[in-house]
Structure formats: C-alpha cells, structure tokens
Amino acid sequence: MTQEMNRPAPVAPEAGAARETLEDYTLRFAPRSYRRWSPGVVGVTALGGIAYLADFAIGANIGIAYGTTNALWGIAVFALVVIATGLPLAYYAARYNLDLDLITRGSGFGYYGSILTNVIFATFTFIFFALEGSIMAQGLQLGLGVPLWAGYAVSTVIIFPLVVYGMSLLSTLQVWTTPLWLVLMVLPFGYLLVAHPDSVSTFLAYQGEDGLGAPSLGSVMLAAGVCLSLIAQIAEQIDYLRFMPPKTPENARRWWAATLLAGPGWVLFGAAKQVVGLFLAVYLIAHVADGATVANEPVHQFLSIYSDLMPGWLAITLAVVLVVISQIKINVTNAYSGSLAWTNSFTRITGTYPGRLVFLGVNLVIALVLMEANMFDFLNTILGFYANMGIAWIVVVATDIVVNKYLLGISPKVPEFRRGMLYAVNPVGFGSVVLAGGLSIAAFFGLLGEALAPFSPLVAIVLGVVLPPVIALATQGRYYLRRTDDGIDLPMFDEHGNPSDAVLGCHVCGQDLERPDMTACTAHDAHVCSLCLSTDRAQEHVLPAQA
Template sequence: MALDQAVPTQRSGATKETLEDYTLRFAPRSYRRWSPAVVGASALGGMAYMADFSIGAGIGLTHGTSNALLAILFAAAIILVTGFPLAYYGARYNIDLDLITRGSGFGYYGSVLTSVIFASFTFIFFALEGSIMAQGLRYGLGMPLWLGYLVSTLVIIPLVIYGMKALAKLQTWTNPLWLVLIVAPIGYLVIADPGSVERFLSYKSGVDVAAVMLGAGVCLSLMAQIGEQIDYLRFMPPKTEANKRSWWISVIAAGPGWVFFGAAKQIIGVFLAVYILDAVGATAAVEPIEQFTGALKQMMPLWLVVPLALLLVVLSQVKINVTNAYSGSLAWTNSVTRVTRRYPGRLVFVVVNLAFALVLMEADMFSFLNNLLSFYSNCAIAWVVTVATDIMVNKYLLGLSPKQPEFRRGMLYGFNPVGLTAFLASSGISIAIYFGAFGSGVQPFSPVAAVVIALVLTPLMAIVTRGRYYLRRTDDGIDEPMLDEDGNPSAKRYTCQVCEQSYERPDVLASAQGGVICSLCLSTDRTGKHVLPAQAT
C-alpha cells in the first residue's frame, strides 16, 4: 500500500509515538517542561544500581585493593572525557544517543549496529540488577532464585509504561531515601571501626599493570551508561541566560558526572567485600545484600537489619531497571523501525528487552559477571570513543563533520565509513586481543587498544574521505532556520502532510511530493517517494 493511502495507520502510529516519549525523534520544547534540576535529578536516579558494588568487589578480591583503585580511577577518567561531548549534544539538541550517532560518523542505517549494542547493554545490566534483587529476596524472604528473577522482571513493566513523566517522579521522590541507606552504614563503619579502612587499603597490596588493565576493562563496560543518561538529558529545557548555570550543572553532573557516583560505589564495594570477607567467604562477599547486611549489623538491632538491607536492594533495582527497560525499548524500536520501515511501538520492546534479561538471569549470568563485562566492554568502548572523537575532533577541530547534528532520513547517507570503520576495527581488534590472538602479554590491554584505535581511526577516516559521507543533503527544503537566536532548536511548528500532526522545526523536512513531512513518517515511508533526492556536490 502506498504511503499516502495509509494515512489512518500513520496517524495513529504517530499519535501513539508522541505518547511514548518521542522514541525516534527530536524531543520538542512543548514537551520539555521540567527544570534543569528535575531532569538532572531524574538522570542521577539511574545511578542507583547495585552492580557497581559487585563489580568493585570482584575486582578488589581478585586483584587487591591497590590495583582495584587504580583500575577504577583509570576507567573513570576515560568515561568522564568521552561522556562530556555526548551529554552536551543530547541536552543541547534534545536527541538521544542513537540520533547523535547517526550524524557522527555512522550514517542513517549504520547506527543500527550501535543501537543493538546499546540494547544489549540495557538487558545485560537489567539481568545483573535483577539477579541482585533476587539474591536479596532469597536472603530476606527465602524466595527461590528462579522466582526472584521472575518477580524482579515483572515488577518493572507497569512502572516503565508511562515514560519520562513517571520516571521523573519515581527517581526524584526516592533519591533521598536511597542516599541515606547507602551513606549511613559506610559512614558509621569508618567512624566506629577505623581499622576497617586500614584492612581495606592493605588487602593484597602491590601494583601490577596487567591487573589494573584487567580491572579497568570490567569498569569500562559501563561506558555505555552515558546512553541511558542522555535518554533523560534530551528532555532538558532550552539553555538561556537565566538558567545557564543550573543547565550546565545538571548536564555535567547527570551526564559525564555519573562516573563519580559509579566509581565511588565501586570503591565502596571493595571496602565492604574486604570487611565481610572472613565472615561470609569470597563468593558471598560480592553480593550487595551480604555487603550491606554486614555493615548494618554494626549499627542497629538485628531485627531491623534484613528489612533495611532488602529495602535498599529492591529500591536500587527498581530505580535502575526502569531506566534499563526504558532505554532498551528505545534502542530496539529505533533499530527495527529503520530496518522494517514500520513503527511497532516502544511498549512491544519493553517486553522483548525484559525477556532477554530474564533468560540471562535464569542462566545464572551473575556467576560469570566479570568475564561477560570484560568482553562486552570492547564493543562499548569502540562505539562511545568513536562518537565522542567525531564530535570533539572531526566537528570542532578538523571541521570535516557538520557541527549541528543530523538524524533525518534522506539528509544522511545510509552508511558512513568514518565511524563504521573506526568502530569495527576498534571492537574487532580489541576483542581479538582479549581472547589472546596477539599473545598473553598484551591480552590485559584490550580496553586500551579499543580506546586508541577508535581515537586514531575516526579522524583519519574523516581526512581520507574528506567528510563526503556525512550529509547526503545540506538543504532540507524549509527556509526557517533550525536554531533560534539563542542557539536552541527552534520551536516553530509545522503540520506533517501524512499523519496531520504538528511538530517543531527540527523534526520536519520537505517531502519530495511537496509539503512537509515529519521524521517518523519519513522513516516509515516504505515506497521512498517522500525522500528528497541527493543534493549535487
């Protein structure tokens, strides 16, 4: 059926999509009514995950405190630098990381690959957090693990259906309680038992570079977390003279600044694991429920310990897994819609993503956590470093990549060799190094290789191709500027001729059939007759 003969279907799909947090498009100013502080606090609510405690504990018990601290700080520095340009672009131009990736070296279809990688990140970490919650339910209520996995999955579905409006309230209301439950027992232990700090610092003392790199590889698997932060930051209000201070504070703190919270939790995880190691053994010492139960026992009656530890674990799991489910559904929807040119709806992929996570949980992924994350980190590093380098170097230093992000079909080439080459080479070579293809001596350095290769190849490919494969067109057929006088996306509205809905300027372009069409209707144009022809160069 021709696109213009399917107006009722297109209209209902576009209308449904606006109720699903603008899954595939620019987030309009009319929807972004939260203050910078509320958006920032909501994004930081996603930092409540307990996996950091397990990750830090695993690294510390395996390699010792000194190596763990260096690994955590090394990874944090890389994540901080690469996360800043991505967070800025998401907040300034109100688009998610997939839309940023399209115009930053990958192309309209090329970024499907990275969307699938990001979706994998969300269900891997959903499974990790769900496993931690199941451990808590077994510890506190005697619930078998298989049932705990199921409960931790099903409880998220009703919470994630309503998108950003519900998530903002959930994260903002629960942040204070979560912080108290985390900080109070750690502060008490340090004050009441100063020797605990000395035991922590002296555990398996000594520095080994290979051990530091192995630990950093696990920590760097969290690099893709910036994508989940941007899923909140894209709802930042326009930056103005009146709000620019709070705007920047929120963007930095909730964007790349998430790594300060993450690194602190990893270090706390090492501390608590060493503290309870003799009492529970190495296997249980990496479980957050055991860690916080051991800490709380020192400061309160036993009858309060288990309920509070269970509350912390459940609260943390809910806060992060609504974000994992939400972000994963966006990533899957982005990929499938571009490939099939049909919009199935975000909620379909909430269920799909959670199904993948449940399978991982039932397969006991927690028992091989560090190996899984070490392997995955090579792909996450390659993607994020490639996009960050394109923004920082190709856009601002070389001027070969357009500074203003572009994501609309017809404006971009389908595939851009700049980002795709850098990403595939970086991830492929680093994975080969990780599996020992270049010898055991360099095996621990696979994450460093991933960073360096992406950092070098991204500008090199832009120079070789002279930036020819970024934009298929520079003119979208509408005279109105994309940005207003303050440099924010314009709020002027246009009516799409296909779905007959009203959209703001950055989300529309001229149709080859005449009139204006929105980005989603253009994405689902199965005939391609609305796609503007390539522009002569």
C-alpha cells in the same frame, strides 16, 4: 515541582502508536513543547538511574581478583575515560535534544550505520538489567525465602508497568525515592569509618583472594576493562538529558550544572560506589565468618553492617528495601532505554513502527533468560568482553564530535539524524567501531598475543581516537551529508542557538511538530516528519540526493 512533572504533555489525538511515540518522542527530536521540566528535575531524574548496586558487585569482584591497589587505579582509569568521552556527548544531547542514537547517526555512522551501535546499547541494557535483577533476587531470597528462579521473575515483571508511561512517571519515581536510597546506602560506609577505623588500613593492604595483588599495569587494565563495561551508561543518562529545557542567559548556570553532573558526572558516583563495594567486601572477608563466599553480593554487604547497628529483623528489612529500591530505580531506566534502542533499529530496518512496549517486553525476556542462566557467576568475563564494543562506540562518537567536528571541521557541527539528509552508512564511524571493537575483542581473547590480552580496553580506546580522523581525512568527509538543504526556509535555531520551536504540519500523519523534526517533501509540496520518513518503505517522501 511535582505539579510541573505531572502536568499532561500536549499530545495530539492520534492512534495508539502515534500517542505512544509522542509521549516520549521515541524515535525523534524531543520538542520544546514537551520539555517542560527544569534543569534540576531533569538532572535528578537522570542521576536516579545510577542507583544500581552493580557498582558494589563490580568493585568487590575486581578487588578480590586483583587487590585493592590495582582495583583503585583501574577505577581511576575508568572514571577519566568516562569523563573525557561523556562530556561532548552529554552537551550535544542537552543542547540539541537528541538521544545518543540520533547523535550517532550524524557523527560518522549514517542513517543505517548507527543500527550497529543501537544493538551494542541494547545489549548493555539487558546485561545490566539481568545483573541488577540477580542482585534483587538475592535480596528476596535472603529476606523472604523466595527461590532465586522466582526472584528473577519477580524482578522482571515488576518493571513492566512502571516503564509504560515513560518520562512522565520515571521523573516522579526517581525524585521521590532518591533521599531514602542515599540514607540506606551511605549509612554502612559511614558506620565502618567511625566504629572500625582499622578497616581502612585492612582495605588498603588487601592483596586479593590469591594474595598476588602487587601493583601491576596489566592488573590495572584488567580491572579498568571490567569497570569500562559501564561506559555505555552515558547513553542512558542522555535518554533523560534530551529533555533539558532551552539554554538561555537566564538559566545558563543551572543548565550547565545539571548537564555536567547528570552527564559525565554520573561516573563520580559510580566510581565512589565501586570503591565502597570493595571496602565492604574486604571488611566481610576479614571480619565475618564465611564472608569470602558472599563478599561480592551487595545484599550481604549491607546486611552485615546493618546487623551491627540494629536488631536482626530490622537489618534484614532495610537490606531488602535498599536492594528493591535500587533495582527498581536502575531497571526502569535499563528497560526504558533498551525499548527505545530496539524500537529505533526495528523501525529503520523494516519501515514499521510496532510500538515501544513490544520491545520493552523483548528486552525483559532476554534479561530474564540471562538471569536464569546464572550470569552473576561469570560477571567479570561477561563485562570484560562487552566493554570492548561499548568503549569503541562511545570513544568513536566522542572523537568525531571533538576532533572531526571542532578541530578538523570535517564533520558538520550541527547533528543531523533525518532520513534523506544522511547517507545510509558512513565509513568514518561505522568502520572505526568495527575495527576498534573487533581488534580489541581479538586482543581480549588472546588472539593478538597473551601479553596484549589485559590491554584490550586500551586497544579499543586508542583505535577509537585514531581511526575516525584518519578515515574522515581519507574520505574527505564526503559520506557525512547526503544533502545540506532540507527544503525548509525557516531557521533551524533561535537567537540563543536552541532548536527552533516553530511548528509545521506533517502531511502524512497530520501531526503538528517542531521545525527540527521536519523536512520538505518535494513530491507533494509539503512537509514530512522524521518518523514518517522512517516508515516510508517506498521512499515516496524522501528527498533526493543533492548534487
């Protein structure tokens, strides 16, 4: 398996930027010739990205604020929403080998309209990079005495070299670090259940720091809103799922298992970690002196339990090791996915491809600024606010796939992402996100009445489900496709419905690329690839609108 992952990908001898693009197909369809990993390897790699400790902090924070009962119901709401929206998105990514931005373009947003959602996603990556970096800095301060400001810098700089080589290195990193991470994470929880069974009843009875955690729908939705800030995690899962091999009768069972587990299935692990994070926090508050002051910090949660099991020097060593491994596993994904999102948007807006590494640096700098501003102290507010736009985006795209594509038949079932084939902006998705996200943010800040403020996530969900079919019916679906014919006679799919692996040459860059990435260039009686179309500022190679 390791030899398979480390085998060099077929890369044309092009200039540096072109080689980097081909290495992970940053802005385009991931071709069959590059997707050499098995479903199992892709699934494990994708799940490696959910090793973050932020879930422990989130679970602790919402439990301390709203009590155990409300927090558990909030986590359940979060899990149900993520599964319902993540399933269609994961399927489309694995089936058609596209990242979520490319799926979003043809699912109601248009070629330029999806830039809005790219910005939403890029924001997600640097917020959670900063959150995980803060947790790592806390661990370095506790274990090695490193000042927080220096820990923030270390947790940022260490990620850059690991992300340079994209999927080739990330797959190996995630596979080899996962077993140790699982042991270190599960050990404290299992120990408490066996050695302190009374901790379960203490946990279930916990009413929050103010003792006001009686069951309340408003508190449940506030807790769910904080958790739902993670809804955009499906986009990071998809950045790996797009490398799934073709689905065939021989591998169908393994293909579906990997797609479901690494797609919407990530939330089962995320929800479990949030519950454990709250469980450990309650234990610290009830049994450890000054535990309430650090109960929401994962490094202290694990250190306290490890200290009951082993000598102090070993306990603190393992706590720091767990924090560092977890931070690296998730932040290579945050940095990688963020660099893709920024690069994609910049290239479409300017027609210039600066290279993914430029925006890798940009994303890391933004995250470092957030860490130095001590964002950890305002976690609930930051995540609760951000969740509204994240929910709006994911729910709108999922609704377009399920309702507009399959139930109403208005949106084309096959995803389209190529310039010239799409309108610049489609009001179905773009308008829905602006309205759903805008109104839910207004509700969050109490502008629609204080009574509605706790339910801002519900506003985003309801509008995200209702608006896409309403706008699609009102516009009769006319803004989905600018063209239905890309000018190439070869079929787009093989006999199993997988994207074709037929190879065509791009007359602009000279590269040989697979059929789904190409369109005809009638101006030169040749073929042109999607990246060259993206950088065609004169629109010389873009197909005209179809009558």
